[in-house]
Amino acid sequence: SYSSADTEELVHRARAAHEPRSDGEKLGMMMGLATVINFMPSNV
Secondary structure (H helix, E strand, O other): OOOHHHHHHHHHHHHHHOOOOOHHHHHHHHHHHHHHHHHOOOOO
């Protein structure tokens, strides 16, 4: 399950991903974020 702190961290990362240096970097960050969401370990 997710705590409010986990959600806030994900939102922070998602917002940061909207300010990349290039479209390629943005895509990489978004895919990385998707991986974090799908495979987040319980100890994070």
